[in-house]
Amino acid sequence: MASPETAGTERPFAAQALADLKALGAGPGALWIIFLVKFLESVAHFAIYNVLAVYLTEDLKYGDVAAGTIAGTWLTAVSVVMFFSGFIADAVGIRKAMLLAVGSCLLGRLVMTVGRSDPIIPVVGLFITTWGVAALLPTMTGAVRRYTTPQTVAFGFSLFYVIMNVGALVAPQTVSFMRTRVKGGVDLDVFGGVHLTSSQTLFAVATGVTLLAALASLLLPHDEAVPTSGPPIAPRSPVQIFKEVFRDPQFFGFLLFVSLLVLVRLIFQHAHLTWPKYTLREVDKDFDFAGLWSLNPALVIVLTPFVTAFTKKLSAFWCIVAGSFISASSVFFLVFSSALEAQIAFVAVLSVGECLWSPRLYEYTATVAAPGREASYMGLSQVPMFFAKPVVGWMSGWMLATWCPETGIRDTSTMWLIIGCTTLAGPLAILGLRKVIEGGNPKPAAAAA
Numbered sequence: 001m002a003s004p005e006t007a008g009t010e011r012p013f014a015a016q017a018l019a020d021l022k023a024l025g026a027g028p029g030a031l032w033i034i035f036l037v038k039f040l041e042s043v044a045h046f047a048i049y050n051v052l053a054v055y056l057t058e059d060l061k062y063g064d065v066a067a068g069t070i071a072g073t074w075l076t077a078v079s080v081v082m083f084f085s086g087f088i089a090d091a092v093g094i095r096k097a098m099l100l101a102v103g104s105c106l107l108g109r110l111v112m113t114v115g116r117s118d119p120i121i122p123v124v125g126l127f128i129t130t131w132g133v134a135a136l137l138p139t140m141t142g143a144v145r146r147y148t149t150p151q152t153v154a155f156g157f158s159l160f161y162v163i164m165n166v167g168a169l170v171a172p173q174t175v176s177f178m179r180t181r182v183k184g185g186v187d188l189d190v191f192g193g194v195h196l197t198s199s200q201t202l203f204a205v206a207t208g209v210t211l212l213a214a215l216a217s218l219l220l221p222h223d224e225a226v227p228t229s230g231p232p233i234a235p236r237s238p239v240q241i242f243k244e245v246f247r248d249p250q251f252f253g254f255l256l257f258v259s260l261l262v263l264v265r266l267i268f269q270h271a272h273l274t275w276p277k278y279t280l281r282e283v284d285k286d287f288d289f290a291g292l293w294s295l296n297p298a299l300v301i302v303l304t305p306f307v308t309a310f311t312k313k314l315s316a317f318w319c320i321v322a323g324s325f326i327s328a329s330s331v332f333f334l335v336f337s338s339a340l341e342a343q344i345a346f347v348a349v350l351s352v353g354e355c356l357w358s359p360r361l362y363e364y365t366a367t368v369a370a371p372g373r374e375a376s377y378m379g380l381s382q383v384p385m386f387f388a389k390p391v392v393g394w395m396s397g398w399m400l401a402t403w404c405p406e407t408g409i410r411d412t413s414t415m416w417l418i419i420g421c422t423t424l425a426g427p428l429a430i431l432g433l434r435k436v437i438e439g440g441n442p443k444p445a446a447a448a449a
Contacts, residue, residue, distance in 0.1 A: 020155035024148065030094070031147040031156070033220050034140050035163050037098065040213035041136055042167025043174070044109065044206040050175045050290050052126075053273045053396075054280075055199040060119045064277070064405075065397040071273055072393015074126055078134045085135035087239075089142060089375035095220040097139040097375075102214045104132030109207040113200060122203075142375030145366035154363055158308040161359040162301050169297035175290035178202045245376050254368050257317075257437045258381045261361070263426030264324040266392045267331060267350065270419055271296075273396040278404050282338045282412055292343060299351035307355045316364040323357025324427040331420035335413050 024031070056067035089097035111125030141160070148156035178198040185197040196204065245251055276289045311319050330349035333342045362378075369377035403415035430437070 020152065021159075024152045024156055024159065027149070027152065028147045030220055031144065033216055034094075034098075034143045034147070035160065036216050037102065037136075037213045038140055038160060039163050039167045040209050040216065041102070041105070042164045043170045044105065044209045044213070045133060046168045046171035047174050047202055047206050048109070048112075049272050050172050050276075050293065051179075051199055051202060054276055057277070059197055059199050060122065062119070063397075064401045065394075068273065068393050068395070068397020068400070070123060070126075072391070072396070074130065075269070075393050077127060077130045081130055081134035082138060083380065085131070086138040086142070086376040086378055086380060087245075089135060089139040090373060093222070094139060094143045094146070095217075095222055097135060098143075098217045098220060099214075101132040101135035101139060102210065102217050104135075105129050106132075106207065106210045106214050108132065109203060109210055113196075113203040113207050138375040138378035141362050141366060141378045144362075145369070153366070154308060154312055157363045157366070158304055158359050161362065162304050165297035165300040165304070167297075169294055169301060172290035172294040172297075174205065175202060176288055176294070179290065180288070244370075245373055245380065248370060250368060251377075251380070253437050254365070254377070255380070256433065257430065258361075258365075260426050260429045260433070261320065261324060263429075264327055264357075264423055267327060267419070267423050269392040270396060271350070273393060274400060274415075274419070277400055278412060278415075279343065281404055281406060282410065283340065283343065292347060295344070295347045296351045296354070299348065300355055303352065303355040304359055308359060311356070311360075316360040316367065319360045320357040320364065321427055321430055323353045323355070323360075324430070325424075326353030326356065328353070328420070328423040328427060331416055331423055334416040335420055338412060 052071055053067055056062045056070055057064070062070065085097075085101075108125045108128030108130075111128055112122045113125075115121030115125055141157075144156050144160050145153065178201055182198045182201055185195055186201050188194045188196065271293070279287045279289045279292075327350050330346050330353065333345040333349070336342065365377050365381050399415045399418075403411045
């Protein structure tokens with residue numbers, strides 16, 4: 001029989017999760033507003049991102065290479081802006097940073113909707129969203145860290161990630177509905193018979209959801225009115241924060257670690273830019289890629305709380321390494337087969353690995369960062385993606401045109417073998433350079449949840 005001292009650590013999962021949730025609920029109400037905005041933004045963002053590559057080709061008539069270039073350039077812009085947005089979020093405060101970011105997304109998505117089939121205006125709208133898409137992640141993760149305690153931080157980031165994936169589950173279902181039930185688009189008689197394609201109708205829905213996120217952001221209190229888990233942070237300008245972060249010797253070990261992890265994270269870019277067109281050409285021209293991809297957030301929602309509970313006492317570093325190996329292995333199902341079973345296995349195995357490493361990466365980043373600099377570190381963690389995102393965006397179009405063209409001979413096994421080997425190189429390099437990473441930053445391997 002368990003002793004009273006150990007009984008708490010052996011309580012059933014549901015009881016432990018309820019206790020963690022209760023402890024989290026005792027924190028600032030601003031945290032739950034952040035969770036709400038995260039859900040709404042995830043629905044809007046992933047709905048657009050899931051269909052972006054297909055929309056650029058089907059509606060705007062861009063070729064594979066041109067569509068990949070546009071997507072890659074936008075992703076690059078997001079990474080560049082994210083680099084600066086973290087410093088600004090730490091300097092101006094959570095509320096102002098959230099309002100600026102959500103406002104950018106709202107304006108850009110509205111332009112994408114009203115631009116209809118013009119080949120230029122919707123792309124302009126896409127780029128208007130750059131600031132919002134870039135700034136929301138470091139701002140919200142910084143808020144989660146500030147509004148949680150050392151005892152609730154692991155569960156806080158786990159819940160944050162689950163909420164994101166609830167939104168990511170709703171998004172592909174919305175895409176699937178639009179591409180099947182609203183395949184011919186809609187006619188808006190009230191606006192003089194304006195016709196919207198299924199993708200444009202999706203953008204209109206995303207705009208409405210973003211408006212709700214903007215209204216929720218207005219409910220955030222001013223930063224000075226929100227109690228945090230740490231000592232008060234003296235105001236600093238973005239330039240001062242930048243200098244302080246780069247003088248921190250821990251930062252460079254952290255930067256090396258996230259740079260290598262980029263090779264794993266890029267598989268998700270391929271899942272949204274390369275995989276949809278591949279399935280339409282190699283599996284079936286009416287294949288419901290969005291519906292199948294919804295398996296990813298569904299698995300993450302179900303498995304993440306269990307994985308977090310079972311690995312709570314393990315270091316974030318080793319959870320990230322193990323999970324990245326699992327995610328990397330998923331690509332090789334597509335090397336050997338293009339059958340439906342292989343597509344399901346790809347999404348399922350990728351998702352299992354994601355449950356292990358992705359939530360812990362948020363926690364790892366926030367734990368390594370100095371108090372009050374969480375958003376800056378989160379933004380800086382995206383610097384390696386600045387170099388990698390244009391590569392995967394541009395290479396996606398080139399790979400499809402070379403090994404999976406719309407017509408002609410295809411060799412998709414070679415395409416996925418290259419992607420798989422590149423992905424697997426990430427965790428292998430992390431293990432090989434572990435001492436270098438820990439030499440610059442002793443926290444990664446030691447940072448337990």
